[in-house]
Amino acid sequence: MQQLSAKTSHFTDSVIRRMTRVSMKYDAINLSQGFPDFDPPAAITDRLAEVAHKGPHQYAITWGAPNFRAALAAKQAPRMGIPIDPETQIVVTCGSTEAMMCSVMTVANPGDRVVVFSPFYENYGADAILCGAEPTYVELHAPEFTFDEAELEAACAKTNTKALILCNPSNPTGHVFSRAELDVIARLADKYDLWVITDEVYEHIVYAPHEHVYFASLPGMEQRTLSCSSLSKTYSMTGWRLGYVIAPAEVTDRLRKVHDFLTVGAAAPLMEAAVAGLELPQSYYDELTALYTHKRDLFCGGLRERGLTFTEPDGAYYVMVDISKFGYASDEEFAEELCRRVGVGGVPGSCFFNAPENRFIRFHFAKSDEVLIAALARLDNWELMAR
Numbered sequence: 001m002q003q004l005s006a007k008t009s010h011f012t013d014s015v016i017r018r019m020t021r022v023s024m025k026y027d028a029i030n031l032s033q034g035f036p037d038f039d040p041p042a043a044i045t046d047r048l049a050e051v052a053h054k055g056p057h058q059y060a061i062t063w064g065a066p067n068f069r070a071a072l073a074a075k076q077a078p079r080m081g082i083p084i085d086p087e088t089q090i091v092v093t094c095g096s097t098e099a100m101m102c103s104v105m106t107v108a109n110p111g112d113r114v115v116v117f118s119p120f121y122e123n124y125g126a127d128a129i130l131c132g133a134e135p136t137y138v139e140l141h142a143p144e145f146t147f148d149e150a151e152l153e154a155a156c157a158k159t160n161t162k163a164l165i166l167c168n169p170s171n172p173t174g175h176v177f178s179r180a181e182l183d184v185i186a187r188l189a190d191k192y193d194l195w196v197i198t199d200e201v202y203e204h205i206v207y208a209p210h211e212h213v214y215f216a217s218l219p220g221m222e223q224r225t226l227s228c229s230s231l232s233k234t235y236s237m238t239g240w241r242l243g244y245v246i247a248p249a250e251v252t253d254r255l256r257k258v259h260d261f262l263t264v265g266a267a268a269p270l271m272e273a274a275v276a277g278l279e280l281p282q283s284y285y286d287e288l289t290a291l292y293t294h295k296r297d298l299f300c301g302g303l304r305e306r307g308l309t310f311t312e313p314d315g316a317y318y319v320m321v322d323i324s325k326f327g328y329a330s331d332e333e334f335a336e337e338l339c340r341r342v343g344v345g346g347v348p349g350s351c352f353f354n355a356p357e358n359r360f361i362r363f364h365f366a367k368s369d370e371v372l373i374a375a376l377a378r379l380d381n382w383e384l385m386a387r
């Protein structure tokens with residue numbers, strides 16, 4: 001038999017999704033894969049019921065239904081502080097996952113380098129590799145998970161560096177990049193002529209006093225930014241697979257073609273129903289922030305009461321718990337044992353780092369209060385994890 005492709009030969013299955021299966025095996029409360037256990041807003045699900053009977057059920061325009069793009073532009077333009085032409089600057093994709101893959105494919109040639117902060121959401125390495133590009137990792141230093149300017153500049157200055165991937169707010173660290181940090185990235189993007197591909201799926205889950213600054217809103221950055229995001233987290237609808245890229249018209253023109261060959265388009269009836277979400281008033285986003293602020297305080301407060309050391313997030317819904325005191329050589333073993341002995345599923349932190357790192361377990365708190373309280377009660381038994 002012929003060999004399968006070399007570039008996919010080092011791929012492992014997603015550790016995050018594997019931990020969901022391990023949690024199920026041990027009947028553990030699954031705080032690993034980051035999706036909410038509550039429903040999307042009723043405005044969206046009610047509309048879906050109507051759409052089921054009225055359609056559309058056939059292909060939409062490949063780069064997104066016109067009313068979805070119009071509603072998205074109306075929602076995002078004032079928030080991002082840039083004009084967005086729904087006709088020429090938006091591609092609707094199957095989640096931010098496809099948005100990111102399409103964006104990297106659109107800007108990078110085989111042999112190009114892409115700067116990725118580490119720890120990072122595990123898809124970015126794969127995005128680069130599938131495009132034949134090489135990731136250059138720049139460490140985000142714990143516990144604040146901030147970068148060193150000189151280290152970032154050294155990465156940007158490497159030959160053939162074409163783009164930088166910025167996940168803000170960051171998964172897994174919960175770091176929200178400050179305006180000052182973003183200004184540094186903008187200066188370097190300008191100096192080294194880089195595309196900046198953002199992943200802003202947690203744009204509406206940011207805890208005061210932190211604020212989300214859209215990278216494309218920085219002076220001069222609109223022209224070099226491909227802003228990726230999705231409806232998955234904002235409207236608690238990760239299974240709908242609706243995301244998008246907002247980019248300058250010339251870039252969008254190319255993105256559309258890549259997207260067309262990859263997936264043809266996002267699901268037409270789901271786009272139609274989701275317009276009801278895009279049209280929700282500001283109060284919806286305020287309530288979402290209040291909901292997650294409450295969950296963060298509940299979960300982090302519980303971890304603190306149990307004497308655990310962790311990084312309190314500025315945004316997104318993840319907590320990195322430091323497990324070094326338990327003395328495990330492998331965080332994967334720790335995560336499996338945590339499911340088996342304590343009954344709580346988390347993600348071994350090593351899968352987010354490019355360098356060897358066994359110090360963290362990531363939990364998410366996008367769960368009902370009952371589930372979070374039950375998980376914390378189980379975590380009373382941390383001592384079962386002693387070696």
Ligand SMILES: Cc1ncc(COP(=O)(O)O)c(C=O)c1O
Pocket residue numbers: 034094095096097098121167170171199201229230231232238241242243
């Ligand atoms: C940073 C980040 N980007 C993208 C995704 C996936 O988003 P989508 O469901 O829109 O593909 C996730 C999901 O956890 C994520 O955390």
